[in-house]
Structures are given as C-alpha cells and as structure tokens.
Amino acid sequence: MRSGGAVPFSPASLFAGGQQGLWLEVVQSGEFSPASLFAGGTDGAWFDPSDLSTLFQDSAGTTPVTASGQPVGKMLDKSGNGNHATQAISAKRPIYTEGSGLSWLAFDGVDDAMEIQNAAFSFTGDQSVWVAAKHDTGNGAYIYLMGGNDKGYLFVTSKRTGRMRFIPVTNATSVVSTSVIDTSPIVFGGAWDRSSGDISLRKNGVEYTASKTPADVTVPVVTLLGGGNPGGTSWDGNIYGAVIVNNLTTASETGEVEAYLAGKAGVTL
Amino acid sequence: MRLTIACPDALRDDANQLAMVLGYGPADAETYGGLNWQDAGGNLYACASLPVSDTFTTAAQSGLQRPAWDTDNHVNMAGANRAQAALVFSLTPVTAMPDKLTACTGDDALATLAAMGLTQVEVYE
Numbered sequence: 462m463r464s465g466g467a468v469p470f471s472p473a474s475l476f477a478g479g480q481q482g483l484w485l486e487v488v489q490s491g492e493f494s495p496a497s498l499f500a501g502g503t504d505g506a507w508f509d510p511s512d513l514s515t516l517f518q519d520s521a522g523t524t525p526v527t528a529s530g531q532p533v534g535k536m537l538d539k540s541g542n543g544n545h546a547t548q549a550i551s552a553k554r555p556i557y558t559e560g561s562g563l564s565w566l567a568f569d570g571v572d573d574a575m576e577i578q579n580a581a582f583s584f585t586g587d588q589s590v591w592v593a594a595k596h597d598t599g600n601g602a603y604i605y606l607m608g609g610n611d612k613g614y615l616f617v618t619s620k621r622t623g624r625m626r627f628i629p630v631t632n633a634t635s636v637v638s639t640s641v642i643d644t645s646p647i648v649f650g651g652a653w654d655r656s657s658g659d660i661s662l663r664k665n666g667v668e669y670t671a672s673k674t675p676a677d678v679t680v681p682v683v684t685l686l687g688g689g690n691p692g693g694t695s696w697d698g699n700i701y702g703a704v705i706v707n708n709l710t711t712a713s714e715t716g717e718v719e720a721y722l723a724g725k726a727g728v729t730l
Numbered sequence: 731m732r733l734t735i736a737c738p739d740a741l742r743d744d745a746n747q748l749a750m751v752l753g754y755g756p757a758d759a760e761t762y763g764g765l766n767w768q769d770a771g772g773n774l775y776a777c778a779s780l781p782v783s784d785t786f787t788t789a790a791q792s793g794l795q796r797p798a799w800d801t802d803n804h805v806n807m808a809g810a811n812r813a814q815a816a817l818v819f820s821l822t823p824v825t826a827m828p829d830k831l832t833a834c835t836g837d838d839a840l841a842t843l844a845a846m847g848l849t850q851v852e853v854y855e
Contacts, residue, residue, distance in 0.1 A: 519754070532781070549757035552749065552780040569839040571734065571779040572763075697840055 478522055481543075493717040498706045499540040505706040506544040506581035508536050508686070511564040511725055515539060516557055520549040529559040533566055536575060544581035544705075546686050548574065555687060555700070563701065563727050566687070570597070570697025574688025577705075582684055587709045588653045591663075591718055592686075593701040593726035595646040646701065646726035648719050654709055666719045666730040701726040733787070734779040734842040735833040736826040737762040741816055742776055745831050747809035748817075749778075751794050752786065756804050767848040773828040775848060779839035790833070791819060 495507045509515060515537035516526035522535045522545075532554035538544040548554045555566040555573045568574070582588065650663035662669045686703060687696040702725040704718050723730045737745040742762045749761035765774035794810050796803070816831045818824065823845030826832045836842035 520757070530781070549755070550760050551753045551755075551758055552761045552778040554780075556781065569732075569779045571777050571839045571843065572761075573779075 493721055495704050495718060495721060496539065496541070498704065498710065498714060498718070499542065503706060503708055504542050504544075504581065505540050506538040506542060506546075506577060506703070507540040507705075508546060508703045509539055509725070510536065510557065510566045510700070510702060512539065513557075513564075518554075520547040526557045529557060529564075531557050533557050533575070536566070538578075538581070542581065544578040546575040546577050548576065553695075558699070561727065563725070565595070565699040565701045565726075567699055568687040568696040570695055573695045574685040577684045577686055581705050582707070586707060587655050589650075589706045589708065589710050589715070590652070590704070591648060591650045591722055592703045593646065593648045593722035593728070594696065595699040595701070595726065596644055596696075597698040644698075646699070646728045648722045648726060648728055648730070650715070650719060652709055652715075663715075663719070665723070665728060666716065699726075731782060731787075731835045732779060732837055732839060732842075733782045733833055733835055734777065734839045734846075735831065736767065736775045736777050736843065736846055736848060737831050738826075738828045739765055739774050739776070740829070741813060741831055744806075744809040744813035744816075745776075747806045748790075748794075748813035748831075750800070750805045751797055751807070751810045752790055753797075755799055759804075766851050767843060768851050769826055769828070769847050771828070774851070775826060777843060777848070779842075787819065790814070790817065 499505060499507070510533075513526060516533050517535040517537075518524040518526055518532050520534040522537075526533055532551070533556070534548050534551070534554050536546040538546070553572045553574060555568045555575065558565055558567045566575075648663075648665050650661075652661045652663075653659075654661075687700055702722050704722065710718065720730060722728075735745075745762050746759045749758045750756065752758075753761070761778050762776035765776050767775040767777050769775070791814075794807065794814060796805060796807055813831055816829065818827070818830045818832045820832075820834045823834045823836060823842050824832060826846045826848055832846060834842050834846060836845070
C-alpha cells in the first residue's frame with residue numbers, strides 16, 4: 462500500500478497542461494506495457510489509476526493526488542495521445558482509493574464520471590476497448606461503465622438485468638450476454654471489426670459473444686468513463702484501469718492487455 | 731464524510747448557484763443536471779454526492795459570500811441564498827421533499843438516496 466508520502470516523479474506530469482511532446486518508456490524484455498499498442502501513432506487512450514503521477518485533484522491538472530481518499534479531476538492518458546480524462550464539476554469527481562495492494566477510482570453511482578476526449582475513439586474504424594472494474598451493490602437500474610451521448614454507449618452494463626453490452630454507435634443493436642455481472646472485479650472487453658462487421662464482447666479473458674454490425678453508425682458525441690449520458694447516473698464501484706485502441710489487437714495483444722488489467726484489478730484469469 | 735443531496739427540479743437553477751459558491755469554479759454550475767431520481771409521489775430530483783469536510787458543511791449553513799474566483803459576477807448570489815434557505819441538512823437520512831434541497835450524510839450514496847425515499851428513473855435499456 463502506498464504511504465501517502467512524496468509523489469514519485471513521472472514524465473506524465475510534464476504533459477499535465479496539455480503540452481505537446483514525446484515520452485518514450487523503455488520496458489524490460491518480456492514485460493508487457495499497453496504503451497506498445499500505440500506504437501506508430503495509433504490513437505486511443507490508456508488510463509492507469511495505480512500510477513499516482515497521472516492523477517490530479519482538479520481538472521486543470523495543477524494539484525496532484527497524493528493520498529487515498531482524494532478526488533480525481535484529471536487522469537492523464539499514458540498512451541502518449543493526450544486523450545486525458547477530466548471532470549470539471551467538483552461533485553462529480555471519483556475518489557482515488559487504495560486497498561489490498563490495489564489502486565482504483567471509486568465512482569459513487571450517483572453522478573461521478575470522467576469525460577474522455579473524443580479523439581480517443583475511432584468513430585469510423587476498428588475499435589478495441591477494455592475496462593477493469595468492480596461493481597458494488599447498487600440501485601438496480603442501468604449502470605454505465607463507459608458511455609456516450611444519448612444512446613450511443615460505447616460500453617454498457619446493466620446490473621438489473623445482469624447483462625453486459627457493447628454498443629459502439631447510436632441506436633445500435635447491442636451484443637448481449639447474461640449473468641456476467643457480479644460484485645467481483647472483472648476485466649471487460651469489447652471490439653468492433655468494421656470490415657467484417659463483427660462486434661465481440663469479452664469477460665476475464667473469455668469471449669462471450671459476437672454479432673454483426675448494426676445498421677446505424679451514428680457516433681456518440683461525448684464519452685464518459687464511469688458514466689453514460691451526461692447528467693445521467695454513474696457506475697457504482699471501482700475502475701482499476703482502461704485501455705482504448707483504435708484498431709483491432711492481435712490475439713496475443715488481447716491476452717496481454719487482459720492479463721495486464723487483471724493484475725491491476727486483482728483478477729485471476 | 732460523504733454528503734448526498736437531492737435537488738428538486740424547481741430548485742435546480744438556484745442550487746447550482748449555491749454549488750458554485752461552495753465549490754471551485756463556474757463548472758460547478760452543472761452540479762445538478764439530469765432529473766434521474768424520483769420520490770414516491772413522482773416528483774423528480776437531480777442528485778449529487780461528494781465527500782466533504784466539516785468546513786464545507788459549516789460554510790453551507792453560514793452566510794454566503796461571493797467566491798474569490800467570481801470576479802465577473804458569474805454567480806447569482808440571490809439564487810444561491812434562496813437555495814441555502816431551502817437547505818435541509820441532516821446527519822441521518824430524511825425524506826426528500828419537492829420544495830427543499832435535502833442534504834444527508836452517509837458513506838454509501840445510493841443507500842442514502844434509498845433511505846431518502848428516492849428511486850432511480852429508468853431511462854434506457
């Protein structure tokens with residue numbers, strides 16, 4: 462567990478105000494880093510709440526998060542794409558929390574959510590998304606892990622029905638699974654292959670289902686982490702990390718991302 | 731402590747003015763947004779929940795002053811004062827009322843809202 466002392470330096474802090482630049486991270490051979498998914502300029506985003514140097518209490522990124530229990534107004538994107546997540550409204554900021562060797566953002570299920578830059582998402586091409594999260598006992602209605610404006614949810618769960626859905630576009634036909642929601646940490650994944658039309662949905666390293674592309678490809682406008690439509694209710698539980706990649710990952714990469722996020726959430730795949 | 735607040739539709743504008751006074755900037759004018767909760771009578775509420783300090787709760791119940799950041803008179807202080815006059819603050823859950831800004835403490839925001847007699851309005855599936 463972190464001591465709450467001095468914040469370790471990370472180059473990410475140099476880009477807190479939106480400064481342009483480049484940060485190359487050398488990773489030991491054999492050690493996977495989601496950074497590798499963005500090599501060559503692939504757009505997307507990578508959020509890692511366990512990296513305290515990427516968290517700020519305010520949306521401007523001026524006051525760092527230094528201890529468990531503090532609100533998070535800005536979470537830096539570690540992909541190098543600058544698609545940071547922010548929440549300008551103070552009451553809607555999730556809480557940075559530590560416990561049992563893990564770190565996460567705790568969303569209250571009422572109004573907490575973070576806005577992700579639209580540039581993180583491909584609205585015309587392939588898309589792969591993962592979120593590691595834990596679902597608390599909640600209000601029994603619709604709970605959005607990641608969503609967009611109106612019905613254009615990129616990634617949705619519904620506690621009441623226990624269904625997990627991946628809806629990349631407005632009014633899309635969703636992929637539906639049953640009995641995938643419980644109160645244990647889970648690594649969710651979704652991918653949309655635009656060329657074949659397949660939408661796939663994964664939970665803890667296992668593909669649950671796949672279906673064909675919906676006809677309507679109108680895209681959502683605003684995308685939230687921990688929330689659905691702006692002003693709507695939020696995820697009631699923890700988010701340990703998220704990776705958004707604007708292409709389809711290989712089976713090997715998919716496995717590595719899921720293993721990485723499983724480690725962040727304490728999930729055994 | 732965590733404070734969970736239920737704001738009826740009629741008080742949203744004023745409550746958002748109060749949120750700016752007690753918050754950090756103009757963005758807090760959007761604290762109370764969607765009317766996603768309802769009481770047994772069908773009255774709709776926008777709700778917010780956040781961890782607060784004793785200083786916050788004291789300030790919320792004391793004389794209001796225009797925040798230092800508001801050099802352009804962005805905040806409608808009359809509205810903020812109306813919202814404060816309608817504020818019901820309780821250390822235990824009390825029933826939300828359609829003419830009050832009801833704020834209750836409780837570690838679990840959703841449990842607090844349930845104890846306040848509110849259920850979520852289901853919009854989509």
